[in-house]
Amino acid sequence: MHDSLIHLSSAGVSLLLDVSGDDLPAIVHWGAALGSLSEDDARMLALAAVEPVVPNAGDVPIRVALLPEGWRGWTGKPGVEGHRDGADWSPRFRTERVTLGGSDLVVTFTEADAGTVVVESEDATAGLHLVTEIELTGSGVVRARATLRNTADDHYDVAALNIAFPLPPNAREILDFAGRWGKERTPQRSALVVGIHEREGRKGRTGADAATVLSVGVPGFGFGAGEVWGVHVGFSGNHRAYAERLFSGVQVIGGGELLLPGEIRLATGEEYSGPWVYGVWGDGLDEQAARIHRMLRARPRHPRRPRPVTLNVWEAVYFDHDRQRLWDLADRAEALGVERFVLDDGWFRGRRDDTAGLGDWFVDEEVWPDGLRPLAEHVRDRGMEFGIWFEPEMVSPDSDLAREHPEWILATGGRMPVLARNQLVLDIARDDAYAFVLERIREVLRETAASYIKWDHNRDLVDPGHGPRGVPGVHGQTLAAYRMMAELKELFPELEIESCSSGGARVDLGVIEHTDRVWVSDCIDPLERQQMNRWTAQLLPPELLGSHVASGVSHSTGRSHTLAFRAATALHGHFGIEWDLAAATPDELHELGEWIALYKESRALMHTGEMVRIDTSDPTLHLYGSVSEERDSALFVLASIGRSEVSPLGRFALRGLDPDARYRVRPVLPGGAPRGLIRPPWFGADDRGVELTGRALATAGLHTPSMHPESAIVLDVSAVR
Ligand code: DGJ
Numbered sequence: 001m002h003d004s005l006i007h008l009s010s011a012g013v014s015l016l017l018d019v020s021g022d023d024l025p026a027i028v029h030w031g032a033a034l035g036s037l038s039e040d041d042a043r044m045l046a047l048a049a050v051e052p053v054v055p056n057a058g059d060v061p062i063r064v065a066l067l068p069e070g071w072r073g074w075t076g077k078p079g080v081e082g083h084r085d086g087a088d089w090s091p092r093f094r095t096e097r098v099t100l101g102g103s104d105l106v107v108t109f110t111e112a113d114a115g116t117v118v119v120e121s122e123d124a125t126a127g128l129h130l131v132t133e134i135e136l137t138g139s140g141v142v143r144a145r146a147t148l149r150n151t152a153d154d155h156y157d158v159a160a161l162n163i164a165f166p167l168p169p170n171a172r173e174i175l176d177f178a179g180r181w182g183k184e185r186t187p188q189r190s191a192l193v194v195g196i197h198e199r200e201g202r203k204g205r206t207g208a209d210a211a212t213v214l215s216v217g218v219p220g221f222g223f224g225a226g227e228v229w230g231v232h233v234g235f236s237g238n239h240r241a242y243a244e245r246l247f248s249g250v251q252v253i254g255g256g257e258l259l260l261p262g263e264i265r266l267a268t269g270e271e272y273s274g275p276w277v278y279g280v281w282g283d284g285l286d287e288q289a290a291r292i293h294r295m296l297r298a299r300p301r302h303p304r305r306p307r308p309v310t311l312n313v314w315e316a317v318y319f320d321h322d323r324q325r326l327w328d329l330a331d332r333a334e335a336l337g338v339e340r341f342v343l344d345d346g347w348f349r350g351r352r353d354d355t356a357g358l359g360d361w362f363v364d365e366e367v368w369p370d371g372l373r374p375l376a377e378h379v380r381d382r383g384m385e386f387g388i389w390f391e392p393e394m395v396s397p398d399s400d401l402a403r404e405h406p407e408w409i410l411a412t413g414g415r416m417p418v419l420a421r422n423q424l425v426l427d428i429a430r431d432d433a434y435a436f437v438l439e440r441i442r443e444v445l446r447e448t449a450a451s452y453i454k455w456d457h458n459r460d461l462v463d464p465g466h467g468p469r470g471v472p473g474v475h476g477q478t479l480a481a482y483r484m485m486a487e488l489k490e491l492f493p494e495l496e497i498e499s500c501s502s503g504g505a506r507v508d509l510g511v512i513e514h515t516d517r518v519w520v521s522d523c524i525d526p527l528e529r530q531q532m533n534r535w536t537a538q539l540l541p542p543e544l545l546g547s548h549v550a551s552g553v554s555h556s557t558g559r560s561h562t563l564a565f566r567a568a569t570a571l572h573g574h575f576g577i578e579w580d581l582a583a584a585t586p587d588e589l590h591e592l593g594e595w596i597a598l599y600k601e602s603r604a605l606m607h608t609g610e611m612v613r614i615d616t617s618d619p620t621l622h623l624y625g626s627v628s629e630e631r632d633s634a635l636f637v638l639a640s641i642g643r644s645e646v647s648p649l650g651r652f653a654l655r656g657l658d659p660d661a662r663y664r665v666r667p668v669l670p671g672g673a674p675r676g677l678i679r680p681p682w683f684g685a686d687d688r689g690v691e692l693t694g695r696a697l698a699t700a701g702l703h704t705p706s707m708h709p710e711s712a713i714v715l716d717v718s719a720v721r
Contacts (some may be wrong), residue, residue: 013140024065037107066251093121128153138293150266164254182523204461234509235275237478260472293541308339310576334382342387359401359438387452412465420459429476485514525554526569543607567595568712591671639712653701657694676708
């Protein structure tokens with residue numbers, strides 16, 4: 001083999017890979033672009049990255065491969081963990097083949113832009129074959145995935161395949177997310193100290209408390225500046241993400257699937273692939289997020305048609321599926337300009353509340369004696385799409401399905417798992433259970449011609465034992481759910497799917513390969529959503545974030561908010577309504593109509609533009625928006641999320657605009673001025689706003705209007721020609 005180095009560089013990111021000799025691939029540099037390199041430059045960089053040998057450590061420098069190897073003296077978390085009845089647990093792989101873009105690598109140094117490197121390695125002694133795929137995407141996201149094959153005559157138990165990306169020594173501050181039902185993606189910061197900061201997801205779903213993007217950056221990094229390196233595991237089952245600092249100061253971030261004991265046992269010739277593990281560098285959190293957003297938007301199946309204004313009936317009617325009420329709701333929705341009507345939980349047999357019915361995916365004859373088709377047609381006749389709720393992976397003990405097929409329930413130890421939301425989990429990795437659910441969904445979609453599924457998943461997987469022996473089943477269950485989504489989309493090419501899981505507990509890049517938006521949270525209180533939307537957007541662009549206007553008094557928190565604050569908060573996402581419109585006043589309906597019109601006018605900008613979140617000087621002020629690709633327009637929201645100890649709040653600056661262009665900045669106030677607004681002089685006569693250059697807006701800025709807490713205004717920024 002050659003002493004080969006590969007320099008991939010795209011969108012301001014460099015990935016210098018060392019695939020020398022027969023070693024496993026290792027990263028020499030991942031971060032800011034290095035510019036074009038000569039082979040000598042690259043070799044010097046590789047040499048410069050070799051650490052000196054210090055007393056009482058190994059006699060040779062430790063080389064940290066993408067899957068770090070114990071045999072080299074690496075004492076951190078290993079890349080490959082597994083064994084063959086206790087043997088073959090510390091593999092020493094030798095690389096046999098390296099390809100770049102599908103062609104064998106024959107030179108000692110290559111430069112390319114975005115591309116994929118595949119490294120095939122073998123440990124003949126341990127009887128293992130390892131394939132490592134490393135890709136730099138066009139937007140500068142690095143992703144890697146490993147596949148382990150058992151080449152020996154007896155079985156091999158895989159415990160983990162961890163992918164680790166190197167961190168520079170100045171990355172010492174961690175930002176990741178915690179959360180719970182109704183309060184997903186709560187940011188938490190901590191110092192990276194010697195040891196492991198490890199986030200394990202053992203819920204059998206991504207989890208409301210998932211790390212989501214685990215970043216480590218230079219202390220004090222913010223949205224606009226400060227280098228940050230982040231990792232995300234693209235998987236909806238059990239997973240881990242971690243940051244690790246060794247005694248030597250060497251640091252990595254990594255992750256992979258979290259396998260239960262014995263979950264992956266490979267027979268001869270069988271293989272196991274871990275999920276894609278994403279590494280995202282940025283100078284500031286906005287640049288990090290923008291790389292992921294651009295990567296997702298470049299996918300052929302990214303939802304591109306305008307995101308339809310959606311009315312979901314859940315908080316309007318809950319389980320009260322009264323025909324007349326729903327008909328009326330559809331009429332009111334049409335009058336407002338709603339484009340998609342989604343019937344939530346409660347339409348199927350026995351489902352009068354959350355204690356029964358899951359699994360019996362037949363339209364309830366008592367509630368819907370004529371089936372659902374008349375409602376679906378009524379909705380379509382009013383120019384709206386029809387969507388419907390399912391929870392395909394779940395079963396109520398009180399259901400015909402559970403009574404007929406108790407053996408289809410994920411369980412182990414000869415007992416039933418503890419209930420959660422009165423329900424159990426269906427073992428859809430079984431062919432028979434899978435086929436039953438798929439057939440039912442297919443039938444309901446055919447009958448109603450629904451083009452949208454809200455796909456829910458309302459409990460953790462506890463004791464998820466698969467098949468008659470109750471062997472660990474999270475891996476198979478997760479892949480079966482993905483497979484079912486993919487199969488449905490093949491059967492119904494126009495179908496869109498929303499990933500919902502007790503709100504936002506299934507938000508990850510694995511499920512997003514099969515779905516078209518996520519339900520960010522069951523909590524629609526705009527004060528909470530200011531936080532949850534802002535941080536969910538660290539992973540997903542606004543068009544994938546289900547974002548609704550609910551009733552004035554939040555059902556989850558009891559807080560009251562103005563319509564302007566509710567609607568302004570929902571504006572940047574995939575906008576919708578989840579409110580009993582029959583209870584809204586004519587004034588409220590009129591104002592909501594204005595917000596819907598603003599959303600429709602601006603959605604192309606918000607759903608293709610670059611997200612900007614401003615690091616404001618006051619924590620009670622949220623300022624964020626989207627800047628168009630051409631940088632000729634932008635739409636910002638200025639939201640007061642509390643009361644400050646100072647008033648007024650001083651000036652704010654706008655980032656992301658063209659410094660040399662002139663812009664008019666003006667407030668947009670659907671429904672009139674929010675309560676308590678004190679206009680700063682720059683609003684001008686008739687709120688016509690002010691003209692300034694992008695440079696002036698980014699540096700000197702504008703004075704913050706004074707507002708009541710928990711209110712917001714929209715700022716339109718348009719280039720002046
Ligand atoms: C949880 C979801 O997050 C809600 O929006 C709603 O669909 C309920 N499940 C229905 O049971």
